[in-house]
Amino acid sequence: MAKIDIINVQKYYGSYHALREVSLSIKEGEFMVLVGPSGCGKSTLLRSIAGLEDISGGVIAANDQPVNDLSPQERNIAMVFQNYALYPHLTVRENLAFSLKIHKFEKSEIDRRIKLAADMLGLTDYLSRRPKALSGGQRQRVAMGRAMVREPTAFLFDEPLSNLDARLRVEMRTEIRNLQRKLRTTAVYVTHDQVEAMTMGDRIAVVNKGGIEQVGTPLELYRDPNNMFVAGFIGSPPMNFISARADGHQAVLEDGQVVTIPVKAHGDISIGLRPEHIFLDKLEHHHTLKCKESRHFDLGSSLQYFFDLNGTEIEVSASGDVRSHSGVEIQIHFDPNDLLVFGADTKRIR
Amino acid sequence: MRTTIQQPNSPQNGETFQFKPELLTLSRTWKPKAEEGRLRKMIFVWIALAVIVIFFMLPIAYLFSTSFKSPVDVVDGSFFPNAVEAENWPRAFAQVPLWSFMRNSILAAAFSVFVTLGVAVMATYAMLKLEVGKSFLPDMILASYVAPPIIALIPMFVLMQKLGLLNSIAGMVLIYGLMNVPVAFWLMRSFVLQVPKALDEAAWLDGASYFKTFFRVTLPLLYPAMIATGLICFILSFNELLFAQAMTFDSDSRTLPVGISLFQGERRVNFGQMAAASSAGIIPVYFIALFCQKWLIGGLTQGGVK
Ligand SMILES: Nc1ncnc2c1ncn2[C@@H]1O[C@H](COP(=O)(O)OP(=O)(O)OP(=O)(O)O)[C@@H](O)[C@H]1O
Ligand SMILES: [Mg+2]
Numbered sequence: 086m087a088k089i090d091i092i093n094v095q096k097y098y099g100s101y102h103a104l105r106e107v108s109l110s111i112k113e114g115e116f117m118v119l120v121g122p123s124g125c126g127k128s129t130l131l132r133s134i135a136g137l138e139d140i141s142g143g144v145i146a147a148n149d150q151p152v153n154d155l156s157p158q159e160r161n162i163a164m165v166f167q168n169y170a171l172y173p174h175l176t177v178r179e180n181l182a183f184s185l186k187i188h189k190f191e192k193s194e195i196d197r198r199i200k201l202a203a204d205m206l207g208l209t210d211y212l213s214r215r216p217k218a219l220s221g222g223q224r225q226r227v228a229m230g231r232a233m234v235r236e237p238t239a240f241l242f243d244e245p246l247s248n249l250d251a252r253l254r255v256e257m258r259t260e261i262r263n264l265q266r267k268l269r270t271t272a273v274y275v276t277h278d279q280v281e282a283m284t285m286g287d288r289i290a291v292v293n294k295g296g297i298e299q300v301g302t303p304l305e306l307y308r309d310p311n312n313m314f315v316a317g318f319i320g321s322p323p324m325n326f327i328s329a330r331a332d333g334h335q336a337v338l339e340d341g342q343v344v345t346i347p348v349k350a351h352g353d354i355s356i357g358l359r360p361e362h363i364f365l366d367k368l369e370h371h372h373t374l375k376c377k378e379s380r381h382f383d384l385g386s387s388l389q390y391f392f393d394l395n396g397t398e399i400e401v402s403a404s405g406d407v408r409s410h411s412g413v414e415i416q417i418h419f420d421p422n423d424l425l426v427f428g429a430d431t432k433r434i435r
Numbered sequence: 436m437r438t439t440i441q442q443p444n445s446p447q448n449g450e451t452f453q454f455k456p457e458l459l460t461l462s463r464t465w466k467p468k469a470e471e472g473r474l475r476k477m478i479f480v481w482i483a484l485a486v487i488v489i490f491f492m493l494p495i496a497y498l499f500s501t502s503f504k505s506p507v508d509v510v511d512g513s514f515f516p517n518a519v520e521a522e523n524w525p526r527a528f529a530q531v532p533l534w535s536f537m538r539n540s541i542l543a544a545a546f547s548v549f550v551t552l553g554v555a556v557m558a559t560y561a562m563l564k565l566e567v568g569k570s571f572l573p574d575m576i577l578a579s580y581v582a583p584p585i586i587a588l589i590p591m592f593v594l595m596q597k598l599g600l601l602n603s604i605a606g607m608v609l610i611y612g613l614m615n616v617p618v619a620f621w622l623m624r625s626f627v628l629q630v631p632k633a634l635d636e637a638a639w640l641d642g643a644s645y646f647k648t649f650f651r652v653t654l655p656l657l658y659p660a661m662i663a664t665g666l667i668c669f670i671l672s673f674n675e676l677l678f679a680q681a682m683t684f685d686s687d688s689r690t691l692p693v694g695i696s697l698f699q700g701e702r703r704v705n706f707g708q709m710a711a712a713s714s715a716g717i718i719p720v721y722f723i724a725l726f727c728q729k730w731l732i733g734g735l736t737q738g739g740v741k
Contacts, residue, residue, distance in 0.1 A: 137636050157639040164640050170633035174655045183651075184641035235641070 087147040087238040087271055088113045089134065095142035096129055096295075103129045105295040107143070111239075114269045116262065120282035120318070121292030127275040130292070131241050134273060136160050147238055163232035164241040167248065169224045171216040177227050178212040184235050202230040205264065222253045229264065240265065240272040246281070258285055279319055283307070291315050313431040316357050322389070324425075325363075325399045327356045331426070339395040342374055346426050350434045357425035363401040364418045365390075371418040378415050392417060495717070502527075502710035509706040520707060524715075527698075527708040532686040533715060536694035539683075541719060543607040543690055544672035548665045550612025555619035556661060559627050560649055562620075564635060573620075580617035587614075588681055595682055602684045610682070611672035618671065619664050626660035627653075666727050670720055691716045 089111040096104035103126050111117045119127045132138040134145060136157035144151050152160055172180050181202060185195045203209045206226040216224055225245060232240050242261070246254045262285050265272050276282055282289045283303045291298040291306065291314070299311045303319075310316035316324045329336040331350035337343055346356065367373060376394040383389075390401040392415065401417060426434045501509060502523050504516040511517070527533060561567040568575075591610060592601070600606030630653055638648040676692040683689045695716060698709035 135636075135640060137639070157636070158642050158644065160640075161642075162640060164637070166633045166637060168631065168633055170631065170637040172634065172638075172652055183638070183643075187642045187647065231637075231641070 088115075088149075089239060089271060089273070090146040090149070091130070091134070091143070092146070093143040094130070094133060094140050094145060096126070096133060096138065097141045103295050104133070104140070107295070107297055109290055109297060109300060111271060111273060114271055116265055116272045116274065116285060116287045118282040118286030118289045119273065119275045119292055120279055120286075120289055121277065122318075123277055125292045126295040127277070127292050128243055129295075131164075131243055131273060131275050134239070135162050135164050135241055161235070161238050162241060163235050163237040163239070164243065165225075165228045165232050165245045167244045169216070169228040169245075169248075171224060171227055171231070173216055176213050176215055177208060177219070177230075180216070180227055181212075181230050181234050183231070198234040198236075199230075202234045205233070205267075206230050221249050222257065225249065225257060229261065233264070233268065236268075237270065240270050242272065242274040244276055245274075246276075247278075254281075261285070280321055283319070289319070291318055293318075310357075310425065311433050313355060313357070313427045313433075316425060316427070316433075320359055322360045322400050322402060324357045324359050325397070326427075327358065327394060327397060327399070329354055329356055336426075338374075344372060344374070344424070345421050346424055347422055348426050348434050350426050350428065353429045354434070355427040355431075357427060358399075358419060358423065360400040360402045362419055362423040363399070363403070365401070365403050365415075367416070367418040368420075370420060372421050373416050373418050375414060375416055378413050498710050498717075499714050501706060502708075502714045504707050504710075506705065506707060523707040523711040527711040527715070530705075530708055531694050531697050531712070533691075533694060533712055535686045536689055536691045537716065537719065539604055539607075539686075539688055540673050540691040540716075542604050543611060543679075544669045546604075546608040547611030547615065547672045548669050550608060551615040551619045551668045552661055552665055554613070555616045555623060555664070556654070556657060557649070558616070559620050559623040560653055563624065563627050564630075564632065564653070565645070573624075576617045576620050580621065584614070584677060588677065591678065592681060601682055602688050604688050606682060607672075607679060607688065607690065610678050611668075611675060614675075614678070615668040615671055619668055622664040622667060623657070623660055626657055630656050662727055666724060669723065673720055 091107055091109040091111075094104055094107045095102075107126075107130060109117075119130060121127050129138060133140050136152070136155060136159075140153065145153055147160070172183060175183065178199060181199045182195050185198065190198075199212070200209075203212060206229060208223070208226055208230060211219060211223060211227075216227065219227065225248075228245065245261070246257050249257060258281060261274075274285060276285075286303060288300060288302055289306055290300045293314050299306060299315045301309075306315055306319045310319060313326065317326070327338060329338050329344065331337075331346060331352065331354045333349050333351070334345055334347075335343060336346045336350070336354060336356060344356065346354075364371065374394065376392040376399060379391045379393045379398065381388055381390040387402055390403060392399040392401060399417070428434050497514065500515055503519045503521060504523075505518065505520045508516045508518070508520075562572050595601045595606050595610070598606070600609060634652055634656075635648050638652045639645075643651065673690075674692060675690070676696065679690045679693045680696065683693060686694075691712075695709060695712050698705055698712065
């Protein structure tokens, strides 16, 4: 168990700047999720922590000890790979025992740890099988077990669930999280799925273009995003952005409709409004905007509407049952305090 | 087809079944088109295979048949000997020490395979997985593979002379072993690349040194590839003539190809005996190939990844 500090880390692949001054502090026992779009540098950061990539600048420290110069073998970090990377020629038992044997553990201790892991992960019946005779979910568990038996300073996960089907993925999320809570091992978990990030992370670091946009608990990121990227990335369905010109607390939309915004701003702004904060039935303190319906989907439990506002598509998740037709003018209502305002530089105006 | 017409207890009408010729034609046209296509394809494949096999077997068959021909028959050029001259075989073995040659060939080829694999497998891994030498070393190896062997003959001869390895099986083992490294590299290449990098990385994180990772994780996955590569290198060494002819001078170290070429030299060429010696020389290679076949087929990574 360890806290991990990443300080001004830089990484170049040739001339490509893959990590730009990344700083992040991961507390002991914390489950930190790195989330971001494809190619933003999540894996690079994770692999740098593991020692699989040499960093071009900055410091990575575990328990205040820099580990920059330690090889992957010396860092005592366990990683669960996207494709599991189980040793195909070894049985499940041998896969689990591999690192313990390398570190010359006593046979009895090896057996004890394997038994513990196998019990926890439900692998007891599969110990003498080879990986090829296991299902995707079972392989995933073996990969988890292999990380677990070592009792490492940290677990690193690189999109470990992306090869599983949707249902198993949801199951394994809970399983991984429960396991980590039980073991209290610091974990860094990479995903590009923001739902996975929101449901699993103690804290989330939103990564974009090689830099960290914001770090916070899932709720902090949802309620109080620092910029349009985080606001748009966290939350499902994603936040709607409406462009407007502001003068003080008044914002004028392209078609002349006026909205009162909760903060003072001037010039071009984007108004952020979450689909779940838009209502089709008006309440007392609600503001109203006129727009046209373009399409809607019935998801059974709720309805998903898309409205057209000055050519921008506004998504609304509503329970109200207004089954109108496309092209029909419709009113949407919202609490002005739910509005987020972003400047032309995409930064939040508070 | 039969089930369509033989349904005496057919519940539809309860009548006893009556043969209706139109049913038969119906059922015949019912035969799926795809099946007919598959049959045609099979016939084509078999004919093509037969042509190819005949094409490749013909010279060997001719060689074998020649080994039973008298000198007169050889000149005659007919495929089968007019009179079977079985004497060619014992005479061939009496004429030159074929058994020694064969032993020398097998020893030189077999040990050279170990030298080749010992160098090539580790080198391939280091170059491709640990990126030793970036792209320069692999390109170098390709370059040395492309060059005609004869340009190495004189320098090799001098080197062997200095090492005192001329006219020895050990010398031939060394030459063949190193000569086949580029071939082995290019054969092993795709197999090594097929072993996912994540496996090495997982082993490193598990605490295994680079050597342990190689020996415990990568190497076991490469066994089938090594057998295939080893077999090809064995055949290359077994059949090599140029270097063997230049560097071996007596029956203690001469290899089979050199031995067979001896039938040409002395006085007149006895094609019948030469063919007998050649036929005998082919046999070990074929047996080894046959023997190794079952190891050549086999999964490489077998589901460890994905
Ligand atoms: N070995 C490499 N050489 C050059 N560029 C690389 C290398 N590895 C990664 N990159 C580049 O660095 C950037 C970040 O890659 P990285 O694998 O960290 O992305 P990621 O966030 O994990 O994306 P994904 O979600 O698709 O896995 C990408 O643009 C990628 O092209
Ligand atoms: Mg990645």
